Each structure stands twice: as structure tokens, then as C-alpha cells.
Amino acid sequence: MAYTEEELKKELETKEYEYGFYTDIESDTLPKGLNEDIVIAISKKKNEPEWMTEWRLEAFRAWQEMEEPEWANVTYKKPNFQDISYYSAPNKKPKYDSLDEVDPELLDTFKKLGISIDEQKKLAGVAVDIVMDSVSVATTFKKTLAEKGIIFCSISEAIQEHPELVKKHLGTVVPKKDNFYAALNSAVFSDGSFCYIPKGVRCPMELSTYFRINQAGTGQFERTLVVADEGSYVSYLEGCTAPSRDENQLHAAVVELIAMDDAEIKYSTVQNWFPGDKEGKGGVFNFVTKRGLCEKNAKISWTQVETGSAVTWKYPSCVLKGDNSIGEFYSIAVTNNFQQADTGTKMIHLGKNTKSTIISKGISAGQSQNSYRGLVQVSSRADNARNFSQCDSLLMGNRCGAHTFPYIEVKNKSAQIEHEATTSKIGEDQIFYCNQRGIDTEKAIALIVNGFSKEVLNKLPMEFAVEAQKLLEISLEGSVG
Amino acid sequence: MLEIKNLHANIDDKEILKGIDLKVNAGEVHAIMGPNGSGKSTLASVIAGKEEFEVEEGSIVLEGEDLEELSPEERAHKGIFLSFQYPVEIPGVSVTNFVKTAINESRKARGLEDMPANEMLKMIREKSELLEMDRKFLSRSLNEGFSGGEKKRNEIFQMAMMEPKLAILDETDSGLDIDALRIVANGVNKLRNKDNAIVVITHYQRLLEYIVPDYVHVLYNGKIVKSGTKELALELEEKGYDWLKEATV
Numbered sequence: 001m002a003y004t005e006e007e008l009k010k011e012l013e014t015k016e017y018e019y020g021f022y023t024d025i026e027s028d029t030l031p032k033g034l035n036e037d038i039v040i041a042i043s044k045k046k047n048e049p050e051w052m053t054e055w056r057l058e059a060f061r062a063w064q065e066m067e068e069p070e071w072a073n074v075t076y077k078k079p080n081f082q083d084i085s086y087y088s089a090p091n092k093k094p095k096y097d098s099l100d101e102v103d104p105e106l107l108d109t110f111k112k113l114g115i116s117i118d119e120q121k122k123l124a125g126v127a128v129d130i131v132m133d134s135v136s137v138a139t140t141f142k143k144t145l146a147e148k149g150i151i152f153c154s155i156s157e158a159i160q161e162h163p164e165l166v167k168k169h170l171g172t173v174v175p176k177k178d179n180f181y182a183a184l185n186s187a188v189f190s191d192g193s194f195c196y197i198p199k200g201v202r203c204p205m206e207l208s209t210y211f212r213i214n215q216a217g218t219g220q221f222e223r224t225l226v227v228a229d230e231g232s233y234v235s236y237l238e239g240c241t242a243p244s245r246d247e248n249q250l251h252a253a254v255v256e257l258i259a260m261d262d263a264e265i266k267y268s269t270v271q272n273w274f275p276g277d278k279e280g281k282g283g284v285f286n287f288v289t290k291r292g293l294c295e296k297n298a299k300i301s302w303t304q305v306e307t308g309s310a311v312t313w314k315y316p317s318c319v320l321k322g323d324n325s326i327g328e329f330y331s332i333a334v335t336n337n338f339q340q341a342d343t344g345t346k347m348i349h350l351g352k353n354t355k356s357t358i359i360s361k362g363i364s365a366g367q368s369q370n371s372y373r374g375l376v377q378v379s380s381r382a383d384n385a386r387n388f389s390q391c392d393s394l395l396m397g398n399r400c401g402a403h404t405f406p407y408i409e410v411k412n413k414s415a416q417i418e419h420e421a422t423t424s425k426i427g428e429d430q431i432f433y434c435n436q437r438g439i440d441t442e443k444a445i446a447l448i449v450n451g452f453s454k455e456v457l458n459k460l461p462m463e464f465a466v467e468a469q470k471l472l473e474i475s476l477e478g479s480v481g
Numbered sequence: 482m483l484e485i486k487n488l489h490a491n492i493d494d495k496e497i498l499k500g501i502d503l504k505v506n507a508g509e510v511h512a513i514m515g516p517n518g519s520g521k522s523t524l525a526s527v528i529a530g531k532e533e534f535e536v537e538e539g540s541i542v543l544e545g546e547d548l549e550e551l552s553p554e555e556r557a558h559k560g561i562f563l564s565f566q567y568p569v570e571i572p573g574v575s576v577t578n579f580v581k582t583a584i585n586e587s588r589k590a591r592g593l594e595d596m597p598a599n600e601m602l603k604m605i606r607e608k609s610e611l612l613e614m615d616r617k618f619l620s621r622s623l624n625e626g627f628s629g630g631e632k633k634r635n636e637i638f639q640m641a642m643m644e645p646k647l648a649i650l651d652e653t654d655s656g657l658d659i660d661a662l663r664i665v666a667n668g669v670n671k672l673r674n675k676d677n678a679i680v681v682i683t684h685y686q687r688l689l690e691y692i693v694p695d696y697v698h699v700l701y702n703g704k705i706v707k708s709g710t711k712e713l714a715l716e717l718e719e720k721g722y723d724w725l726k727e728a729t730v
Binding site: 424427428429430432433434435436437438439440443447448450451452453454455 | 529530531532552553554556557558563565571572573574578579582583584587622623643
């Protein structure tokens, strides 16, 4: 069998979600709906101090006044926010000293994902803080990190143990009233990760968190806060997979990064939430606010491989406040079947001699729509700001769409802004050429897509690059044979 | 090695090949010549299994096995190699990576393990020297920004790496200057042996001065209208194709 483009498209559509299974773990779930009582209940369940409860309530009140945004190039049925349960924690929640104590079913879940903690533990230099639904279940490598003064824990724990750090930084980059979903997250966030790297410390290992939505009808609202103090360095990995569900699930996370003077944060994401089935039924709504603040000479790199979710709305951004600071955004976004992605970045140049780089690779297949949306803003004070943007789109078949919405706002004459964009298509000729060399169609697509994405894949830490390549293949190939 | 019998092939219901018979034995080099539109490239694509073309009648048999039901990749695994007239670009995939994937996929199909890295590297070094290729060339994206000559040289490099039983060179001389032509032809000649066969498709007899064929066939209007030895190529050079057209009308 050789393949015409028509057959190719069909095959792509038949790809099923590999991680569609459900772990049966007893959960402690709040009733559906959202009001001040629920917000207070969440805060209480987590044993939070009063200032935190107040913070949540303020966010909730602001959220009530806000409208759900409609400017993104996506169409979907808006979630009914009163039909969601805002808190769900695994019932058996003592912290474990060893893996033997962990619920075997949970371990099994991770095995299915191919990321068993066993493996992770052995993987040199990777500490894993796993978020199963909303509460951290196991934290490893903490001790090694503690010796360097690094704090890496769940945000709930940080609120208990390091309230002064959380209070000082939470909401400083993404204010609680920033946007509709950020406000919602601020009100109801259940857990997430917190990381603090002390002055001058280079974090000796990649910090890694795997997120996973696990309860039917449970939204997940993680909150991540990474603070890199002066002259420090950290590389943070975030991976997500969600089990198969018929109803849409809402995921509205907030990630805040703070890179103080001379600090560097590298934040890598592999996102593989359930994209919905081939008819476009189900799938995760992924409405995420990610933003980093760079002080003087600081650097923040966002690298993302987005293959999942039914609807994605995500713009990891950098506020280049300090002079000589650097922002980078490397992205691969894959959409198949009826997936819709509107993703990109904002580079806000405030300081002098600030630099930013944007490399975006969009891959669309099936009847999906893939949009890049990016803002490069140079303020009047930002002398000699420089930006380079490159947005490439790869199309498979003729029913999908690729869109680019670049916004450039420059208020300083010394700025240098470059924007490049290309659109290409995987052609029958390319496939036949590969076939003729003995490479079957499935492998050929993987090869072409990996080649197309190479500049971004190269930016991922080793441990992630392999997984990311695998995900690209899973997302686009499926049942050839 | 290869036996084609009464091959008829269509594209979009238009008949391009109208009854081709061709027998190629191991150790032989055959040249297929003919004017534009006579069906030369179609013949190459049909042997390689390109799906756009429908085989209406006849058969293609490689070493006793009918190829009809085999996909292009399965034919490649059996040892058929096509040097493309217009090689495609695959951005971001290096020549080395592409060749490595191609070799290992074929090995996998034959039930073999991946070729060990040191063996692969050694082979790459040998074959790239054979074709006088710059090492830097090997890390460039496949065919992206290659000159016409580089593309063709890269095709023959892949042929050298894949060691096919039957190699079909489709207009390999087009786009080559005289030096590159000599290098490519020299490479092909070194790859000739008693166990493989080569079919050279060309417009001009220029290439045949370097790759000397055992047999020459003239394809015109979907049929082989004349076969002969290498002298036929010279005759064509001198007289053009018109005298053959008249003979067949």
C-alpha cells in the first residue's frame, strides 16, 4: 500500500488518544458550583491562612465582574462554571517516604503514561513533583535540593511553610485580575508547584512536574510560581496528560516566573491533554496564562510542545523589565481532527538593550485550526530593543487551517524588529520520495514533522526531547498499517 | 532480475504506457531513451510503485516476484532504487539522518538490527569520498538549497549507501555540468557489479559516454520501438528521434 493524500488524511483522523484510561482512586470532591462559600471551603480544606483566603475572595469578586474573552480564533461552547467541581483531592493523602507506600493504582497510571516514578527516580538528575488532580502525592529528591537551599514543593505546602515568599511574589507577574481565566484560577486554584532558587545557586537538576486531570467533571486549576533569585539558574519541566472523557474539561492554569537580576529560567512544557475524539467530541479546554518577569540581565526561555487539548488559548510571555534582559519563546503546536489552538507569546520590551526571539512552528492536520498570535511591544524607554520572530506553518491535507496574527507595537525608533513567516504542506511527492527509500508513510510523516520542528526540539532538555518526539508521532500518525 | 511484460499504465484515465516489454539481467546496464512525453519517467515511477499510476495490464517481476501488490516501500526493501529526476526537499532532516533512517527501515523490513553507528559512519565516509562530496554537505537539510548538481550527486550517494539490486536513474544527467557528470558517472560505474542491474533513463547520449550501456531502448509514445546496443544511442544522437516516429506511425 502506498498513500495518496486523501488516504493520508483519513489515517491521521483515526488516531485515538493513547492515554485514555481512568484511574479509580477514591476522591474527596466538593459539590459542583462556584460561589464565595466554595472559595472559602477550598481555602479551608487546604488549611490556608486568612490572607490567602482573602486573596482568593478578592479574585473571585473580580472574576464575577469579568467577561469571558472572545477575541481568540477559536469557537467552542462556553463552559458552565456552575457545573464544575472546583476541588478534588485523592483521599489517601499521607506523604510517602518510599514508592512502596504509594497507591499501586496510581503507580500503574504513571506506568501507562510511560513515566513511572521508578524510572524518573533513576533518570539522572530529575526530581519529580507529581500533581494528581489537585494535591501533590509524592515529592522526590527534595533532600538533595534542600541542601542547596532550593525550595521545590507544592504551592499548598509553600503557603504553609514559606508564606513570606508566596505572599511577596504571588500575583506580581499575573495579577489576580489580569484576565477572566487568571482571576478564576486565583480564586479556586487547588494546587500546583512552587520553586525558589536562592541567590547565586545553579539548580543541579531539571525540576519536573507531571500534571494530570483525573476526576470526571473536575476542572483543574494549577498555580505555579517559580522564583529565581539573583544570579541563579533553573530549568523547569512541565508535562501534562489527561485521560479520555466525553464532556469537555476545563483547564485554566496560571504560571508565574520571576527572574531577578542575572538569573535565568528555562521553562519547558509538553502538553498532551485529551484532544477530543475524531468527531471533535470531548477534549480539554486549555486556557492558560503564563508570564515571566525579567529583571536586569535576566533571561527567560519558554519552550513548549503542544499536541493536546480540544481548544488551546495560551501565550507564554516575557516582560523584559530590566536592562539587557532576554526573552525567548520556542513553540511547536500540533492540531489534528477538530482541535483548535490559538497560541503564541508576548514580548514586552521595557528595559534598554532587551532582546527577544520567537520561533513558532504550527502543524495542522485533519480539520483543525492552528493560529499563532504574538505581540512584540517596545516601550519608549526601551532603547536598542531587538526582536526576531519566525512563524512557520505546516499543513497536512486541505481541510485544516493555519493562521498568523503578529502584532508589533514600537514606540522607540532604535528598535530592530524582524518577522519571518512561511507556510508549507507535506506533499505526496515528499511521502513518495521517503517510501521509495524504504520509509513507510507513518515514519515519513514523523521524519518530516521532526525536521520541521527541529529548531524547537533542540531547545528541549534531553529527557523531554525524546518524549516530545514520541508525542509528535502519536499525535499525527496513529493507525497506519 | 527484472522482467516487464506487456505493461500498460494510466494516469487519470489517460494511457501513458502502452505495452512495454523489457528484460534486464543481473550485471547489465540498460539505457532507455526517447523524446519528451514518451513515458520514460512514468515507467520509472510505475516500477517504483507510485500510486497515481494505474497498471491496467501486464506485469513487473523482480527476481521471480510479481510486484503488483507491493507498496513503494516494500519494493524498496526488495532492492529497487529510483534516483529521482526532481529530488524533493525535506527541511530540517539532514542527509545523514535521512540515509540512516532509510537504511535502518530497510534492514528492519528484512529482519535485521539497526546498522551499528560505527559501521554506518565508515560507510558514509567511503561513499561520500567515492562521490567526492564535502563532509559538510552531509549535515545539510536534505536537498534544501542544493544546486541541481548537488541534488543528483546526493541521489547517487543514497544509491551507494542503499546498495540496491536494481537502480533506475531518471535523467540523472540533467542539471549536471561536465565535471559533476564525470564524478556521478564514475560513482555509478564503481557501483556496477555482476549482481546488480542499472536502468539509465536519459534524453541525450552524453551520459552514456560515461556510463556505457549493454543495451539501448527507445521509448516512444508509450512503447519500446527499437532496441539495440550502445551504437543505437549514437545513431539517435546523429539522427534525432524523428526517423523513429515516422517508422512507428
